[in-house]
Amino acid sequence: MGLVTAEGRKVGAIGSDPSTIAPGSVVVVRDEEWLVRSTEETSDGLLVTAQGLGELVRDTEATFYAALDKIVPLDPAAGVVIADSSPQHRTARLWLESTIRKTAVPLGDQSLTVSARALADPLSYQQSAVRKALDPANLRPRILLADAVGLGKTLEIGMILAELVRRGRGDRILIVTPRHVLEQMQHEMWSRFALPFVRLDSAGIQRVRQKLPSTRNPFTFYRRVIISIDTLKSDRYLAHLSKQRWDAVVIDESHNLSNASTLNNRLARVLARNAESLILASATPHNGNPQSFAELIRLLDPTAVRPDGSLDEEEVARLVIRRHRHSPEVAGVVGADWAERQEPQNLLVPASAAENVVAQELGDVWLRPVGGVSPYSGQASGLFPWALAKAFLSSPAALRETATERRRRLGSGPAADAERSALTHLIELTDAATTTSSAKYVRLVEHLREVGIGKGSSARVVVFAERIATLRWLQDHLPKSLGLPTGAIEIMHSGLPDEEQQRVVEAFKQESSAIRVLVTGDVASEGVNLHAQCHELVHYDIPWSLIRIEQRNGRIDRYGQKFPPRITALLLETDAQTFTGDLRVLTRLVEKEHEAHGALGDVASLMGRYDVKAEEEDIRKVLAGERDLEDVVRSVEDVTEADDLTGLFFRMFDEPQTPATAPQPPQALTTATNSGLYPDEVSYLDDALHAAYIDPSGPVSDRGVMWRRDDAFGTAELVPPRDLVQRLEVLPQTYLADRQVTSRLVLATTPARGRLRLAAALTDTSMSSWPDAHFLGPLHPVLEWASDRALATLGRNEVFAVRGEVDAPTVLLLGTLTNRRGQVVSAAWLTAQFPDMENIAFAIMTPHESVAAALAECGWQGKQVNAGPIGGAQDLTALIRPAVHKARSQMRDVFAAAETDVASRVARWSEKLDGWDAEAGALIQRNELRQHRVRVEQERELVEAMNPDRQLVRPLVVVVPQNFGQIRGGVQA
Structure with missing residues (x-):
């Protein structure tokens, strides 16, 4: 009925x-x-x-x-007014504050709200990235964060996500990262932005499988998930993902998505189609191939690439943000929080006699053999000898492993027998070099001692090497050589389980950790922060790739580094004439990386290959004498003047800007969502707890809660009730146990205290980088829990009546304009004042710029005196209907401009889609274009859904004069 x-x-x-x-x-x-x-x-x-x-x-x-x-x-107009009898109108004040917190910031508001109050330094270049992502002209937040290594893309991601949550666009979020940075990403989202994500590493996935039937979609079980791309791209999850819609998807290291034939790209296309907001992040945003870069841009906006495959430069500029350490926008604000890198230190190491013998053998027999034919009996005979050479430059142990593995795989026959004999001889020579002291190893030990590694010292060093055999060899020998316990030398490589990789990274960040030397492979060269306790890095072997050198260096050369980072490379110098050339080439690679770091912000454009393996092959050719280094590695000047994608990027993002195009000073932070009802978050929480529990500050009883607040110290403690504990259980079990979060939640109630405890987590003895007192940011789950409780205090369709500094009864109303996707397009705060209770048809309607202004008009900010129940509150019910009707009428005018603005933006997007479709018409016979056209049509459906289609007006509270309806001696005044 x-x-x-x-x-x-x-x-x-x-x-x-x-x-x-x-x-x-x-x-x-x-x-x-x-x-x-x-x-x-x-x-x-x-x-x-x-x-x-x-x-x-x-x-x-x-x-x-x-x-x-x-x-x-x-029906809001049928609301019934009831008096709030609580002390200082606490119940009504909590309900109103909770309603304001639950009201989404409108889509078109570019002001920074919650992200500016998170536990992160307010850096203007990061804030500008957030504003660009939130630009209402984009309709949907979609952006490629292409800042160079070290600028804090993770923080930019967290800031954007926080703002999306506050705008009602971040309920369901998926973050996809490399597996070794899963915990790091989870830690940043929680400790700085109070966004709890469940981490689905191997252990997390196992827990979900135990809870869910095999047929259940695991991505419906959690609202916010962090998972590795290696896990997610498998066929097992694709069907589930294709049915799951996300408010926001983040894909880190997104340069791995550009190849349209890979599983990574297939995954990205599914996620892009099912996500409203899409954030891609990569310090190397393109590989020099316009087609590959176009594929990345299509994920963000399929119409940003013309039907013929060419890039629309204006659209690229809209979708991509790119800065580096020396960009004016960055250099002017990082200051002492990012110490300038020292000049690179290349240490020439003369080879030992035994190593020279090995080098001579490699040169004479394998690299430049007499007659031009090496013993190698397999395919691609020009490559394997250089694999041996590269292994030798890493360590004798790596050479032995490479040669032994090759010998093991040999078959039978004269050619195989000849190669087997040559390999056996090489292994014997290598064993002789291994039993004596390796010259490079001796120099490493000397260098480590020079920088302070030893007993009683807190100094730390990261040592990079390519080969796992080298890493293991260093881990085995360094403790004895340095006089340190075995726990002081940790190893990390791609062969370790993801949980072990995360453990090592987290331990190295701890000041109390016993680790003094982290010996790691290139698995740690992407995305890992190693600068918290370390500013010394050693290349034990030098990659034959500028990209890899830069990635390694960026682990300690990044924002937050207080000491000038020093990069040291060890270069083995041999006497073998047939094994020469490598020293000069590898030295120049280190120097070229340093030069490009200052001028361009990245080095990939120097070689123009944008791929580690392709760069390695080019350097191999240089070492083999097949090409000149100058032909393979361009100068900075050549890059900036090139008529290709690298030149385009430089002109768009790196070229010195004119005053008209230079970044503008940051806008003032909004106060539109700050009601003024409470001075800070902890006061709101304190009121909520006292309203929910008779005496939350007393001993824990059957209610299961205890609350202590220490403003002088900037902390508060809460024994969380069961329903709050459930909201925190997605966080790491080790963190919950180590910090006793579910039995004693400690909160830092000021940003200063929050920063102090976050820093202290890296220096205490807990071996956990998760803070013991978590910052009470505006999005904290404990505040969301408090809001939900407060909103349940009103009965069905009831409105509180309270006293305030007004001359006549006044109704505070909230109007919202929403689109077909249920998103708030615009919001308005109004007051309806009734000067004559006998003539309620007459009301003075006043729109306000913010909720704070509206509450000020009502004389209702902060705590209010409640002199007693308002007599005759039920009579005020008569004000609700005319107030709502008049507000609806006025809202049509208030929202007219917002509707026109959105409609014009939707029309512009529709015109763009129509233009793309018209261009595609003549080329539709191309198979790949048909797929792109489907994505454009999906875009059209999303654009249409952005049009506003409904308004809502809600009466929030009725404020009456202080002497209205007072009960004195049983008589109403």
Whole structure:
């Protein structure tokens, strides 16, 4: 049958009238009240996501389809006024503050709200990246964060995600990273932005499998997930992902997506199609191939690449943000928080006699044999000898492993027998070199002692080497040579389980850790932060790739490095004439990387290969004398003047900017979402706890809660109740146990205290980089928990009446304009004042710029005196209907400009889509274009859904003069 509103309009299942529901409205489903968080028109009808308000569903989030459930909206005009009798109007104040916190910031608002109050340094270049991502002209936040190594792309990601959450666009988030940085990403999102993510590493996935049936989609189980790309790209998860919609997807190291024939790209296309917001991050955003870069850009916006495959430079500039250490926008703000790198230190190491014999053998027999034929009996005979040479330059142990493995795989026959004999002789010579002291190893030990490695010293060094055999050999021998326990030398390489890799990285960050030397392979060269306790890095062997050298150096040369990072390379110098040339070439590689670091911010463009393996092959040819180094590695000047993708990038992002195009000073931070009802987060939480529990500061009792607040020290402690514990269980089990989070949650209540405890986590003896006191940021789950409890204090369709500094009864109202995706396009705060209670048809309607301004108009900011229950509060119910009706009428004018603005932006996007489609018409016979056209059509559907289609007006509170309806001696004043 449905319900009938006070206006006589029949309302039943929402499918018949979708305009009656929007985020912020209250609906009744299955005889329980729910606060609508979002709505979306789907192919199956209206989908409503809501938070439970009633006692039975208070901590429940649910989704309802109008086609399946009877969803009845409560008519705001039929609200019933009740008096708030709580001390200082605490109940009403909490309810109002919670409602404000749950009201999404409009999509078009580029102001920084919660991200500016997170636990991160307020760097203007990072804030500009966030504003660019939130630019309303883009309709959907989609961006490629292409900042060079060390600028803090992870923080930029966290800032963007925090702002999306505050805008109601970040409920479901997926972050995809390399597996060795899973915990690092999870740690940053939680410790700085209070965003809890579940980490689905190998152990996390196993836990989910134990909880879910094999047929259940695991990505519906958690709202916010961090997972490795290696795990996610398998066929096992593709079907689940294709059915899962995300509010935001982040893909780190996204340069690995550009090859359209790979599993990585297949995964990215599925995620891009099912995500509204997409953030790609890579310090090497292109590989020099316009087609590959175009594929990356299409993930963000398929129309940014013309149908003929060419790039639209204006669109690229809109979608990509690129800065480096020496960009004016960066250099002017990092200051002492990013110490300048020292000149690279190349240490020439004369080979030992035994090593010279090995080098001579490699040169005479394998690299430049008499007659031009090496003993190698396999295919690609020019490559394997250089594999031996590269292994030798790493260590005798690596050479022995390479030669032994090759010998093991040989078959039978004269050619194989000849190679086997040559390999056996080489292994014997290598064993002789191994039993004596390796010259490079001796020099490494000397260098480590020179920089302070030894007993009683806190100095630390990262030593990079390519070969696992070299890493193991160093780990075995360094403790004895340095007089250190075995635990002081840790090893990390790609063969270790992901949990072990994460453990080593986290331990190295700890000041109390016993690790003094981290011996690592190139698995640690991407994305890992190693600068917390270390500013010394050694290339034990030099990669034949500029990209790899830069990636390694970026582990300690990054924002937050307080000491000038020093890069040292060990270069083996042999006497063998047939094994020469490598010293000069490898020395120049180190110097070229340093030069490009200062001028370009990255080195990939110097060789123009944008691929480690391709660079290695070019350097091999240089070492073999087949090419000149100058032909393979360009100068900085050649790069900046090139008429290719590298030159385009330089002109778009690196070229000195004119005043007209230079980055503008950061805008003032918004206060639009700060109500003024509470001075800070902890005061709000304190009030919420005292409202929910009689004496939360007393001893823990059956209620399972205890609360202590120490403003002088900047901390608070809470024994969390069971329903709050459930919200924290996605965090690492080790963190919850080590810091006793679920039994004693310690909060840092000021940013200064939060930074102090975050830094202290790297210096205490807990061996955990997770802080013992977590910063109470504006998005903290404990505040969300408090909000949900406060919102449940009102009965069905009730409105609080409170006293304030007003001359006449005044109704505070909130109006929102939303689109078909259920997102808030615009919001307005109004007050309706009724100077004559006898003539309620007359009301003075006043729009306000912010909620704080509206509350100031009501004389209702901060704590208020409640002289007693408001007598005759039920009479104020008569004000609600005219206030809502007048507000609706005024909202049409207030929102007209916002509707016009959005409509014009949607029209511009539609025109762009039409233009792309028209260009594609003549080329549609191309198979790859048909696929792109499908993606453009999907884009068109998304664009259409951005048009506003409904308004909602809600009465929030009725404020009356201080002497209104006072009860004195049983008589109403």
